[in-house]
Amino acid sequence: MTMLETEALAPSQDRELVLAVRHGRGRTGGSTFADYVIQRTRRGGREIIVGDGDRRNATLAGLYPPGTEGGALQPPSDQTPDVKDWIGQLVGKMVEEQSSLIFDLGGGDQALAEFCRELSLAEFCESVGVVPLSVYMTGPDMDDFEHILTIHRSKLFETKRSMLVLNESLVRAGKTPEGAFDAILERDEILEMIDDGVEIVLMPRIIHIAEVRKAGLSFYDAVEGxxxxxxxxxxxxxxxxxxxxxxxxxxxxxxxxxAGWLP
Incomplete structure (x- = not known):
């Protein structure tokens, strides 16, 4: 069997509950990665709550319509107080339902930062048996990396498990993924992040995602015909x-x- 057939189908009872938070600027592929995590989790028969806090570009809410079974939950507005209250509500729902939770805040990390100043979210998760996971998304643009480096260094949502996802889809035509990210990977700050336990993952370019979206199919349903x-x-x-x-x-x-880090 391929990894596609095995890893996503790991028994639910063998998995930890996870709070996955996507960090990074918009257009860095965070919604695509979050969608992959959601599909992978549910394909394995595991529960996950979907939080789409990006009111201006609500990709996850478009894929998982609010009000439907398993649909995304959104804050009433993109104002920081509303988003902070919404984060608290979803964290409470996660604990009550004993479900994993994934947040996509778009570029709205400010609300999460303020929430974590008032309550250490990572420590709270650990106190209730939930494993917090930071997902840092970046393309080869140095400004993208600087943004997530600032978030990481703030340590407001300091987690023992963190991924730096390099999105190959943002590599300009004519460049190899490895070469495109060299400027980032050669920076001293990468060693700093690695020393802090951050693992580097390359998200391959996904060519036919538009056709999958247009057809209304999940990645797995598309593969299965x-x-x-x-x-x-x-x-x-x-x-x-x-x-x-x-x-x-x-x-x-x-x-x-x-693989075991994901919900």
Whole structure:
């Protein structure tokens, strides 16, 4: 069996509850990574609450419509006090329902920072048996990296488990992923993050995501040839492309022994 067939189907009772928080600027692929985590978790028969705090670009709410079963939950506005109250409500829901939780705040890390100043969210999670996970998203743009470096150094949401996800989809045409990220990977600050326990993961370029979204399919349903909104499955080449991406994601996680970090 491939990793795609095994890792995502690990028994629910063998998994820890996780609070995964995506950090980083908009357009760095955080919603795509969050969607992958949500699909992977639910495919394995595990529960996860979806929090979409990006009111201006509500990608997860579009994929998981609010009000439907398993739908995303949103704050009433993008104002910091509303987002802080919403974070508290979802954390409470996580504990009450004994479910994992994933936040996508877009670029709105300020609300989380203020929340964590008032209450150490990471310490609270550990006190109730939930493992906090930081997911730092960046492309090769140095400003993207500087943004997450500032968040990491603030230590407001200091977690024992952290991933720095390098999004290959943001690499300009004509550059290799490795070469595109060299300027970031050669910085002394990378060693600083690694010393703090941050693991580096490359998220491969996903070519046919637009077709999957248009068809209304999950990545896994697309690979299995299920029919989309138009009554047709994706063609074999596109299905193979998505399967290759999923397998590469699992390979990245397995090679660094990070699969168990996800919900």
């Amino acid at each position: 299920k029919k989309g909104r138009d009554g047709k499955p994706l063609d074999p080449l596109k299905r193979f492309s998505i399967k290759t991406w999923l397998d590469r994601m699992e390979s990245q996680l397995a090679s660094k022994k990070l």
